[in-house]
Structures are given as C-alpha cells and as structure tokens.
Amino acid sequence: MDIKVKFWLILISLWLFAPAKAQESQQTLTSGDRKKAEQAYNRGVDKITQKEYQQALAELDEAVKADPAFAEAYVLRSRVKYQLGDYQNASADVDMAIELNSFLGEAYFFRAFIAFAVDTGKVKGTDLDKAIQLGYTDALTYYYRGLFKLMKGYPQDAIYDFNMAIEKKPNYVNAYHDRGTARYQGEDYQGAIYDFKVAANFDSRFAIAYVNMGNAKKKIGDYQGALYDFNEALRLDSTLSEVFNYRGEVHLINGNIELARQDFEKMISRFPSDGFALCGMGNVHLKLNELDKAKEYFDRAITLYPDMGEAYLDRGLLLELSGDLEGACSDWQMAATLGIEASGEFLKECRKP
Numbered sequence: 001m002d003i004k005v006k007f008w009l010i011l012i013s014l015w016l017f018a019p020a021k022a023q024e025s026q027q028t029l030t031s032g033d034r035k036k037a038e039q040a041y042n043r044g045v046d047k048i049t050q051k052e053y054q055q056a057l058a059e060l061d062e063a064v065k066a067d068p069a070f071a072e073a074y075v076l077r078s079r080v081k082y083q084l085g086d087y088q089n090a091s092a093d094v095d096m097a098i099e100l101n102s103f104l105g106e107a108y109f110f111r112a113f114i115a116f117a118v119d120t121g122k123v124k125g126t127d128l129d130k131a132i133q134l135g136y137t138d139a140l141t142y143y144y145r146g147l148f149k150l151m152k153g154y155p156q157d158a159i160y161d162f163n164m165a166i167e168k169k170p171n172y173v174n175a176y177h178d179r180g181t182a183r184y185q186g187e188d189y190q191g192a193i194y195d196f197k198v199a200a201n202f203d204s205r206f207a208i209a210y211v212n213m214g215n216a217k218k219k220i221g222d223y224q225g226a227l228y229d230f231n232e233a234l235r236l237d238s239t240l241s242e243v244f245n246y247r248g249e250v251h252l253i254n255g256n257i258e259l260a261r262q263d264f265e266k267m268i269s270r271f272p273s274d275g276f277a278l279c280g281m282g283n284v285h286l287k288l289n290e291l292d293k294a295k296e297y298f299d300r301a302i303t304l305y306p307d308m309g310e311a312y313l314d315r316g317l318l319l320e321l322s323g324d325l326e327g328a329c330s331d332w333q334m335a336a337t338l339g340i341e342a343s344g345e346f347l348k349e350c351r352k353p
Contacts, residue, residue, distance in 0.1 A: 037067035044076060056080050071101035078110060087118050105136030112144060123148055139169035147178060155182035173202045177209050184216055192216040207236035211243055223250050241267055245276045252280070257287050275305045279314055286318055294318050309338030316346060325349070 040062035047056035060077040063070055078093035091114050097107040109131035115123040128145040146161030162179035166172050180195030196213035200206050214229030230247040233240055248263030261284045267277035282297035298315035301308060316331035329350035335343040 033066045034070065037063045037070045037073060040066060041070070041073050041076065044073075044080070048076075048080065053080050053083050057084065069100055071097040071104050071107065074100065075104065075107050075110060078114075082110075082114060082117070087114060090114055091118075103134055105131040105134030108134070109136050109141050109144070112148070116144065116147070120151060123151075125149070125152070137164075137168075139165040139172055139175070142168065143172065143175050143178075146175070146182070150178060150182050150185075155185040158182040159186075171202055173199050173206065176202070177206070177212070180209075180212060180216070184212065184219075189216045189219045193220075205236055207233045207240060210236065211240060211246070214243075215246060218246070218250060223254055226250050241270050245274070245280060248277075248280050252283055252287065257284055260284055273304050275301045275308050275311065278304075279308075279311050282311075282314055282318070286314070286321075291318060291322055295322075307338055309335045309340035309343075312338065313340050313343055313346070316343075320346075320349070 040059045044056045044059035044063065047053070047059060057077065057080045060073055060080060063073040064077065067073070074093045074097035078090045078097070081087075081090035081093060091111070094107050094111045094114065097104055098111070101107070108127040112123055112125075112127040112131070115127075125145070125148050128141065128148060131141050132145065142161045142164040146158040146165065149155075149158035149161065159179055159182045162175045162182065165175040166179070169175070176195045177199040180192040180199065183189075183195060184192035193213055193216045196209045196216065200209040200213065203209070210229045210233035214226040214233065217223075217226040217229060227247065227250055230243050230250070233243050234247075244263040244267040248260045248267070251257075251260035251263060260280065264277045264280035264284060267274055268281065271277065278297045278301040282294045282301070285291070285294035285297065295315065295318055298311055298318060301311040302315065305311065312331040312335040316328040316335065319325075319328035319331060329347065332343045332346045332350065336347060
C-alpha cells in the first residue's frame with residue numbers, strides 16, 4: 001500500500017506589509033481634489049494600522065470621492081474590503097485601479113491575491129508576472145508566483161520564486177515550507193526535509209510542516225524519523241486525521257500490526273468511507289492471514305472508489321494468496337490502467353506459461 005500524500009499550502013495574511021502613506025502630490029489633477037484625497041487616504045492608512053477597518057473604509061470612500069482617478073486609493077480600499085469579507089467589491093476596486101493606472105504593480109498582485117483566496121482556478125499567472133515586471137518585487141509577490149507555479153504542476157519553476165522570496169525575507173516560514181513541497185514533488189526528498197525542518201524551527205507550532213517532513217522521511221526509508229514527525233504533528237494538531245493513515249502505513253512497514261490497526265481504526269472512526277484507511281485495514285488483516293476480512297475491506301474501498309488503483313493492487317495480492325491468479329491478474333491490470341506503476345511487476349506473474 002502506498003498512500004498518496006496530501007500537501008497543505010498556506011495562504012498568508014495580507015497585512016504582513018503595512019500600506020505606505022501617500023506622498024503629497026506635486027501634480028495638478030483635473031479629475032478631483034488630489035490633496036484632499038491624499039489626506040483621506042492617509043487617515044485610512046492610520047485606521048488600517050489600528051485594525052479599524054470599517055473606519056478605514058469610510059476614509060478611503062472619501063479619498064476616491066475627492067479624486068475618482070486616485071488608483072492607489074482603489075487598491076487600498078480593495079484590501080480593506082477583502083479584509084471585511086467583501087470579495088466581489090474588492091475585486092471590482094482592483095480592476096478599477098488597473099483601468100486607471102495600468103503601471104501599478106501592486107494592483108496586479110492584489111488581483112491575483114484575491115483570486116487565490118476566492119477561487120484558485122481563477123488566478124492569472126500573468127498578473128503576478130506583470131506585478132514583478134512593474135517593480136512590485138517584494139517577498140510576498142514572489143511567494144505567490146511560486147505558489148501559482150506549484151499548483152500548476154511546475155515545481156522546479158516554483159523553486160526559483162520561493163528562493164527569491166526567501167532571499168528578500170530570510171525568515172519566511174511559508175516560503176521554506178512550500179519550497180519543501182516543490183522539492184518533494186521533484187523527488188528531492190533530502191532538500192524537502194531540510195526546508196520542512198527550517199519551517200518547523202521558525203514556527204514550532206507548524207504541525208503541517210511535520211506531516212510533510214514525515215512523508216519525505218518515509219520516502220528515503222527513515223521510518224523512525226517519520227514516526228517522530230507524525231507523532232509531533234498529531235501532538236500539535238489532533239485534527240490532522242490524514243496523519244493516522246500515514247503513520248499506520250509506517251507501522252505496517254515496520255511490522256507493528258497492532259499499532260497500524262489502531263491508526264486505521266482511528267481514521268475510520270472519523271471518516272468511515274476513507275478509502276486509504278479501508279485499504280489499510282485490509283492490509284492489516286492480510287498480514288494476519290485473515291483473508292476474508294481483508295477482502296471485505298478491499299471490496300468496500302473499490303465499491304466506494306472504483307478508480308482507486310491502490311485498492312485493486314492490494315486486492316490482487318490477496319487473490320493471489322487465495323489461489324485465484326486469474327482474479328489477481330484482472331485486479332492488477334485494472335490497477336495498471338489506473339496508473340499504478342507497481343502493478344507492472346505483478347503482471348509478470350500473469351504472463352508466465
């Protein structure tokens with residue numbers, strides 16, 4: 001059994017970097033009273049610093065009313081609306097800012113930021129590229145572009161952006177963590193372990209870093225290290241139910257059948273239809289040579305998840321042990337069709353004369 005790893009990507013707070021106050025304009029603008037607008041804008045910045053977001057919104061309303069062409073005020077108002085949960089109007093404000101000033105890098109960044117928070121499928125990588133091209137090159141921008149590349153399946157490209165984010169902010173916990181995820185996906189497990197460890201050192205409560213570090217250690221055969229990390233993750237956050245599956249798998253590898261049983265049962269008690277926990281229990285019974293019980297669990301997993309290749313692979317092993325090579329070969333073939341590479345070795349048994 002090889003349980004698929006779930007990675008958690010962390011969206012961080014918008015307010016890591018406080019907004020700057022507007023400098024007094026030297027231009028005479030016919031679109032409105034820029035001086036009055038800047039004064040209201042700066043009062044809005046003060047309110048944001050004090051976390052008085054409704055008052056900040058009122059001040060920024062005054063700013064754009066005084067000068068409807070004040071693009072920076074639309075961006076900042078967008079941030080406040082986002083903070084207040086008004087995502088639709090936050091998006092409208094940032095679009096207006098770009099319409100007014102297409103060279104405002106912050107606006108492109110924040111449009112991407114809103115999309116990350118609301119619907120990651122709507123994130124435009126071109127917005128992040130544009131923000132950087134226009135000089136909006138702080139750590140946050142590089143981090144989110146790296147995150148976008150990682151989510152799109154380009155871990156090596158993502159590493160460059162995470163490197164840039166870390167260069168600009170050396171204690172950037174999430175950049176280390178997500179660079180570790182990118183390295184894991186690129187099969188650089190030692191590099192991933194390093195990054196997850198740094199993230200956990202910076203933030204001793206970062207349970208997810210321990211989860212992912214444990215899975216990386218499992219990949220290199222450091223099962224004791226993996227168990228330590230999974231235990232630490234659950235100590236920090238007992239709601240991370242997937243860890244029971246990961247730890248149970250390691251217990252199976254180590255031959256600790258009873259401990260594996262306990263972990264898979266804990267997962268099933270929380271999520272009775274979890275396919276990997278069901279397969280885990282099937283493998284527990286398989287190790288105990290309780291073939292009928294094992295088959296019940298594999299059958300249930302396949303009934304619930306007919307596209308779960310791992311379940312077919314495991315049931316095939318059971319059927320072979322039961323003397324049903326034809327049934328085993330059928331299951332292994334289905335596993336191969338569903339993308340389980342390990343099934344290839346077992347299918348060799350089916351080709352023997």
